Amino acid sequence: MLREGKGTEMTETGIQAAIRKRPSSRMARAERRFAWTMLAPSLVVLLVVSTIPLIVLIGMSFYTIELTQAWKNGFAGVSNYVRMLNDGRFLSSLGVTAVYTTATVFLQVAIGLGLALALSGNFPGRNLLRTAILLPMILAPVVVGLSWRTLLLTPRYGLIDFLSEAIGLGSRSWLGDPSWALTSVIVIHTWQWTPFAFLVFTAAIAALPTEPFEAARLDRASPWQTFVHITLPLLRPAIVIVVIFRSMIALRAFAAIFAATGGGPGSATEILNLYAYRTSFTSFSLGYGAALATTLLLVTVAISVVFFRVRQRA
Amino acid sequence: MLLVVVFVWAVPILWVVLTSLKQRTEIFTVPPTLWFRPTFENYVTALETYGIADALVNSAIISVLTVALTLVIAIPAGYAYARHRFAGRRALSFYTLFTQMAPAIGILLPAFFIIGRLRLIDTFPAIILVYLSITVPISIWLMITYFEEIPRELEEAALVDGASRYVVFGRIMLPQALGGVMVTGVLAFIEAWNEFLFASILTGSQTRTVPVAIFAFLTTEETLWGPFTATGVMIMAPVALIALFAQRYIVKGLTIGAVK
Numbered sequence: 001m002l003r004e005g006k007g008t009e010m011t012e013t014g015i016q017a018a019i020r021k022r023p024s025s026r027m028a029r030a031e032r033r034f035a036w037t038m039l040a041p042s043l044v045v046l047l048v049v050s051t052i053p054l055i056v057l058i059g060m061s062f063y064t065i066e067l068t069q070a071w072k073n074g075f076a077g078v079s080n081y082v083r084m085l086n087d088g089r090f091l092s093s094l095g096v097t098a099v100y101t102t103a104t105v106f107l108q109v110a111i112g113l114g115l116a117l118a119l120s121g122n123f124p125g126r127n128l129l130r131t132a133i134l135l136p137m138i139l140a141p142v143v144v145g146l147s148w149r150t151l152l153l154t155p156r157y158g159l160i161d162f163l164s165e166a167i168g169l170g171s172r173s174w175l176g177d178p179s180w181a182l183t184s185v186i187v188i189h190t191w192q193w194t195p196f197a198f199l200v201f202t203a204a205i206a207a208l209p210t211e212p213f214e215a216a217r218l219d220r221a222s223p224w225q226t227f228v229h230i231t232l233p234l235l236r237p238a239i240v241i242v243v244i245f246r247s248m249i250a251l252r253a254f255a256a257i258f259a260a261t262g263g264g265p266g267s268a269t270e271i272l273n274l275y276a277y278r279t280s281f282t283s284f285s286l287g288y289g290a291a292l293a294t295t296l297l298l299v300t301v302a303i304s305v306v307f308f309r310v311r312q313r314a
Numbered sequence: 315m316l317l318v319v320v321f322v323w324a325v326p327i328l329w330v331v332l333t334s335l336k337q338r339t340e341i342f343t344v345p346p347t348l349w350f351r352p353t354f355e356n357y358v359t360a361l362e363t364y365g366i367a368d369a370l371v372n373s374a375i376i377s378v379l380t381v382a383l384t385l386v387i388a389i390p391a392g393y394a395y396a397r398h399r400f401a402g403r404r405a406l407s408f409y410t411l412f413t414q415m416a417p418a419i420g421i422l423l424p425a426f427f428i429i430g431r432l433r434l435i436d437t438f439p440a441i442i443l444v445y446l447s448i449t450v451p452i453s454i455w456l457m458i459t460y461f462e463e464i465p466r467e468l469e470e471a472a473l474v475d476g477a478s479r480y481v482v483f484g485r486i487m488l489p490q491a492l493g494g495v496m497v498t499g500v501l502a503f504i505e506a507w508n509e510f511l512f513a514s515i516l517t518g519s520q521t522r523t524v525p526v527a528i529f530a531f532l533t534t535e536e537t538l539w540g541p542f543t544a545t546g547v548m549i550m551a552p553v554a555l556i557a558l559f560a561q562r563y564i565v566k567g568l569t570i571g572a573v574k
Contacts, residue, residue: 034479035398039406042391042454049421049447050413056424065427118315125316131561132324137568138553139327140508142525143546147330150537157342159329166345195323200569252417255510255525276419281515286423293420304415 054297060290067284080291089267090292093275097299100186100271101250107190108246109239112197117231120205133195141192145259148188149175153260175261178268185257185269192256193249197242204238244307251300272296327550334543341539356540357548360531366545369527373507376523379442380506381499384449389495392457393483397469407458414451418511421447426515436518444512449502456501459570460494461487497567500560504553524549 064076084090119129136144152160153174165171174184212234216226232239254273257263263270263278270278273296280289333341335352361367394400395407425444426435434440464487472482488495510525517523524545531542557564 031398031479032400035394035400035403038390038394038398038483041387042410042450043406045387045446045450046410046413049425049443049450050416053421053424053428053447054416056428057420060424060427115315115319119319123316129316129319130565131558132320134557134561134564135327135554136323138504138508138557138564140510140525140549140553142508142510142528143330143549146528146532146542147326147546150532150539150542151329151333152326157346159326159346162346191323191326196568199565203569248415254418258510273417273419276423277511280419280423280426286427290423293417293423296417297420300415300417301412 057290057297058294060287061294063287063290065286065290067286076287080288083288084291084295089270089275090272092267093270093272096182096267096269097251097271097273099182100189100253100269101247103186104189104193104250104253105243105246107186108194108197109242111190112194112242113201113235113239115194115198116201116205117227120202133198136192137195139192141253141255142259144192145188145256148184148191149260153184176265178265181261181265181268185260188256188260189250189253193246197246200238200242201235204235208234240311244304244311247307248300248304251296251303272299330543330546330550333539334547336540338540356544360541360544360548364527364530364541364545365522366524366527366541366548369522369524370548372517372521373523373525375438376442376445376521377503377506379438380445380449381502383442383446384453384502385495385499387446387450388453388457388498389488389491390483391454393461393487393491395454396458396461397466410451410454413447414455416447418448422512422515425512429516435516436520438521441512441516441521441523444516445506445509448509449505452505453498453502456498456567456570457491457494460491460497463494464490493563496560497563497570500556500563501567504556504564507553508549 061080062076062078064072064074064079066072150158152158155161155171155173156165158174161171161174172180175181208231212230213226216230221229252273253271254277257269257271257274258277261269263274267275272292276289276292276296279285279292332348334356335354336347336350337353337355340347340350361370391410395403395410421444425440429435429440429444432440468486468490469482472486473479477485508525509523513523513526517526528542528545528549531538531545
């Protein structure tokens with residue numbers, strides 16, 4: 001590039017070339033240099049804290065790295081991945097991840113949309129509502145998970161268990177019973193993140209055009225017809241985006257489940273993220289943990305590619 | 315409807331606050347009691363006996379430094395992506411987006427491995443550097459959106475007048491984007507302050523943050539509800555205060571990509 005610039009200067013001397021070429025190419029070069037200077041720190045940091053670690057991760061997944069049995073360590077080829085295929089706990093964690101992600105995203109969209117529709121427009125207490133509903137989203141997931149586990153779901157002393165008993169549904173071990181534990185952590189996630197869907201849908205509803213609704217009213221469409229044929233199609237882009245955003249976050253969920261159940265009882269609430277964590281830091285099998293984490297990375301990338309296509313069409 | 319909403323989302327949080335102010339004996343009454351004489355005993359116990367005071371200091375140091383570094387790195391990058399044309403711009407902005415998608419556990423494992431080799435586990439630089447992997451990509455994206463909103467005429471006029479690009483950036487664009495800087499800073503702070511996964515492995519006795527330290531109250535034998543809730547309130551308090559004063563900013567920041 002430098003050579004090319006010099007060449008131009010040498011062959012095209014004279015006032016014409018100076019006006020036509022030099023100012024613009026000099027500007028372009030200056031702009032390029034400026035842009036790279038501004039970008040350099042971020043590129044260096046992302047390389048060091050993100051790209052290099054991910055490459056190391058993939059490398060680690062081809063090794064046996066046992067922190068407590070160092071004599072086993074060494075190159076392992078694809079054996080970690082082969083082990084995965086026959087690992088019931090891995091397959092179960094994939095299932096739990098799928099159920100957890102689908103259920104939490106569906107519930108957030110359904111409840112968030114319902115609330116946004118019900119509470120659209122102006123009414124007294126609107127600001128109070130906004131503050132109240134904003135809070136869960138910015139709380140530490142660890143505190144949310146632990147608080148639900150203790151204050152709300154502890155049999156007998158927890159508020160929810162107390163209410164459940166009071167209205168005749170009985171007391172149960174919400175997080176200790178495998179069939180209820182997954183439901184409980186799904187409810188916890190939904191509780192914390194439905195406000196996000198609510199805020200996005202509230203903004204989308206406020207921006208809806210009014211004409212189609214007036215036309216529907218003139219045509220005497222029922223509220224349900226209006227909702228299905230007008231509101232939903234108009235809100236489709238917002239729904240698609242909430243689904244994308246929330247799925248990506250649900251796939252990364254960790255702290256709230258870790259705090260509420262630790263993945264248990266057994267592996268009833270063990271999403272892939274948690275299984276990789278437990279393998280690496282409870283069983284100290286870093287190589288196998290890396291293979292699990294690499295799988296999660298691939299799943300995340302695959303899903304986001306699909307979502308990206310969907311979003312471009314929406 | 316409104317009441318149901320406020321009840322469902324506010325009561326669990328209020329319940330944590332109320333419990334933190336109760337005496338040990340009042341916490342475990344059936345039915346739960348609403349009337350009691352508030353006490354700060356639990357806070358004192360948590361801060362003094364369980365080392366939460368130190369953890370709060372660690373959390374503050376780590377969060378503040380993470381925010382500062384994030385802003386220094388992300389603001390110029392956001393400006394470059396938003397305004398300047400250069401070869402590889404599209405590819406690089408995609409790269410930034412990609413780094414944001416990487417699951418945290420995928421960063422934690424190699425980070426643990428590398429930082430362990432360097433004997434830097436339980437040090438501030440290690441955990442702060444790792445936090446940049448979460449905060450920098452999202453912050454760059456936020457800043458791109460804010461810089462794009464600023465009218466081009468402003469900087470073009472200055473450039474024509476002969477101001478250097480650095481001056482235009484520092485004197486004209488940065489003040490214009492201050493709202494965006496606020497949003498980005500607030501969100502990065504919340505992210506770092508609340509973070510648990512990385513901290514659970516990469517911090518130790520010297521650097522332990524509050525979200526990790528709070529587990530001290532939940533042992534296999536018993537759960538100390540009083541000091542636990544008091545600590546929970548202390549974790550929630552700073553972000554709740556920010557939410558109160560910067561509500562608009564947070565709503566905008568959290569939903570920015572989704573609403574546009």
